[in-house]
Amino acid sequence: MNDTAEPETAEPDNALHQTRTGLDRDHLKRAFLDNLFYLQGRFLEVATTNDLYQAAAYTVRDRMLERWIKTAQTYKKTNARTVCYLSAEFLLGPHLVNNLVNLGILEAACEAGAELGLDFDAIVEAEEEPGLGNGGLGRLAACYMDSLATLQIPAIGYGIRYEFGIFDQVIVDGWQTERGDTWLRTGNPWEIPRPKLAFPVGFGGHTEHYTDTQGALRTRWVPSLVVNGVAYDTPIMGYGVGNVNLLRLWKSEAPESFDFQAFNVGDYYGAVHEKMEAETISKVLYPNDEPVAGKELRLKQQYFFVSCSLQDMLRLQLGIAWDLDSFHEKFAIQLNDTHPSLAVAELMRLLMDEQLMDWDQAWHITTNACHFTNHTLLPEALETWSVELFERLLPRHLEIIYEINRRFLDQVRVHFFGDEARVARMSLIDEGGGRRVRMANLAAVGSKAINGVAALHTELLKNTVMRDFYEMWPEKFHNVTNGVTPRRFVAVSNPRLAALITETCGDDRWLSDLTCLKQLEEQAEDHALQTAWREVKTAAKQDLANWLGKHAGFTPDPETLFDVQAKRIHEYKRQHLNLLHIVWLYEQIKQSPNVELTPRTFIFGGKAAPGYFMAKLIIKLVNAIGEVVNNDPQVNGWLRVLFMPDFNVKNGQRLYPAADLSEQISMAGKEASGTGNMKFSMNGALTIGTLDGANVEIRDEVGHDNFFLFGMTAPEAQQRQAEGYRPWEVYHGNHALKSAVDLIASGLFSHGDTELFRPLTDNLIHSDPFMVLADFQSYVDCQHEVDRAYRAPHHWHRMSILNTARMGKFSSDRSIQDYVDKIWHAAPLPIDL
Secondary structure, eight states: OTTSOOOOSOOOOHHHHHHHHOOSHHHHHHHHHHHHHHTTOOOGGGOOHHHHHHHHHHHHHHHHHHHHHHHHHHHHHHTOOEEEEEOSOOOOOOOHHHHHHHHTOHHHHHHHHHHTTOOHHHHHHTOOOOOOOSSHHHHHHHHHHHHHHHTTOOEEEEEEOOSBEEEEEEEETTEEEEEEEOTTTTOOTTOEEEEEEEEEEEESOEEEEEEOTTSOEEEEEEOSEEEEEEEEEEEEEOTTSSOEEEEEEEEEEOSSSOOHHHHHTTOHHHHHHHHHHHHHTTTBSSOOSSSHHHHHHHHHHHHHHHHHHHHHHHHHHHHHSSSSTTHHHHEEEEEESSTTTTHHHHHHHIIIIITOOOHHHHHHHHHHHEEEEOOOOOGGGSOEEEHHHHHHHOHHHHHHHHHHHHHHHHHHHHHTTTOHHHHHHHSSEEOSSSOEEEHHHHHHHTOSEEEESSHHHHHHHHHTTTHHHHHHOGGGEEEOOOOBOHIIIIIITOHHHHHHHHHHHSSSGGGTOGGGGGGGGGGTTOHHHHHHHHHHHHHHHHHHHHHHHHHTSOOOOTTSEEEEEESOOOGGGTHHHHHHHHHHHHHHHHHOTTOOOOOEEEEEEOOOOTTOHHHHHHHHHHHHHHHHHHTOTTTTTTEEEEEESSOOHHHHHHHGGGOSEEEEOOOTTTOSOOSHHHHHHHTTOEEEEOSOTTHHHHHHHHOGGGSEEOSOOHHHHHHHHHHHOOHHHHHHHOHHHHHHHHHHHTTGGGTTOSSTTHHHHHHHHHTOTTOHHHHHHHHHHHHHHHHHHHTOHHHHHHHHHHHHHTOGGGBHHHHHHHHIIIIIOOOOOOOOO
């Protein structure tokens, strides 16, 4: 971000300066009206809601820019060690309120809006969410950018400026349908285009070998296609500090927009073909990677943003130093999962082919600059690419990977003498069933540190998918448990709860030191706090109920228990286990109308990948069960089932404060960490969950008595599978389970169609890869405990308060501090305003 040079202008007069930077109500009013007039060309009486939002956004951005430029100047002057967070996704969420909170001017802005007669809530609602991520990984990256700035760590986030983000989800006849996310259609006031900051990125072509003037053998890559990566910068404001870090996203463009030679000979398509091909790279977030074209585009995207980012870092380094010898001391590069793994090969190429370093020096710099976060335990989620595709798109990088592999496997053979099976497993090239490049192996070999994202995940990582690497380099492995920012997920999402916490704790220090929430423990038994706590929760439930009434067609009763499962729809997350419990409850009520149950509203939210049939079928089943249950007068006083459409950051902010029960029921050993579990608990929801991912640590922190635990542990699940898991026997051995599965298969929830849900029920009975049936009875028994606990309000509210009070560990501020201490060794650099 050091390119943000100090403006060569005279110091503005104080009145104008205050209009741009003043934080009080009157200056905000003046600035808002100026921006509405001069940037939107409107006055209040004719302004649309979007005009008002744009003016508000520019007013807030103005107040960030002074800090941003001061931050850039300070970082450049001090040559501070900078964290470069490379992520293919940044699921930022809406900016406006978050920036108002971080600037400390939310109250002043609300007052200014009220005096101008504005509907503040409508202005906030008008903001389009930048859907630049699929889920947890992208949202984690956004939390980490917030915390890096708050902890005053110099940092740049690098990613892709997708023109179309994650699809908008629309439910039609119970099925998910996808619509394009045109988040840029009304403009993005938070970003600043840098059209002069562009880097060439090549694809295809061939390599040429030559001898340079010093007699050294060199390689020149001659690509067949070159695109430009153009920078778009977004300021990321820290909470309560002067630091504003940089998020730099790359847009792909053609070096020449129009081929006049092709146009003049009548080839109209050819005249714009190169432009179209170039712009496709940053057109859409992660296409469905089943077809070959999809796989090719995804690999292009990964290389594109990695190359632009590394070229930018080299530019910054050469702008402050004569050479690149200390590049790894200046930059700590964090690879957020395998998507940026090509950074290892690309940095080697840039250093050797462009900067003319020898292999050893380039490898020393690369392996000391890069660090790798692994986010998955699912072998199928560890990215691999066919050698044929690599050879066609990135021929020079394949050569470099072969050489890295040759040298690395020589080390493996010496370290594990005579173990050729291990050599084959650790190779960067998978030779079985079609040769493929293993991106996780590339990242592991080329990085100084490797980390998992929860204590259990890291241990499983060391003992399963990366065991060979751990046994070779145990010193490389670290754990950094994920966290979420309390600014967005409490202060922004749940302002009533934030105000109650501040009042109870005496000040708002907890927003930058979440361990201060411990003070709530002392009053967990206090009747007045419990009453206020319940009122806050009920108000949040009412808000959600009103929203669902408008967008889901039904307004649930806020007096019922809100039982929520909101996350990506995936078999390993086991939404169908939740559904089997609902069907079982439905049967209980139908067969015994006087059964005593706590009335519940089951709320599901989440998107299925467009090509993931089983996940889409689960969404259909949620809606199908809801259609029957919600319209059955014998049952709907006890049970309601709703699907919340288009779950994203904005809708999550409505959901987390309203949940009473948080469903974290993945099969143990499959979820790396989870962060939704943290957001729910932070807002006082109680968790029902397995010992999976960060659930283990959440349970330890909040207290075993304040967590509803069920199911097999990861070792128990592994052992049962190893012994030969037979779901057919479980199905036939449990009457309640068989009855629930059979009821789905009977056609009751599909208008008599016995084939609609057969793929799902057959998969459970005959395969059940995520052991839904094995954990069913334990889950049902645990739900009995939930039922009893909710009917004891004093007990429930005490548990809820303690859940929030003990969530200090799960702030993303703590996660970033762990990275700083264990991996990056970067120092805070406060900005003096």
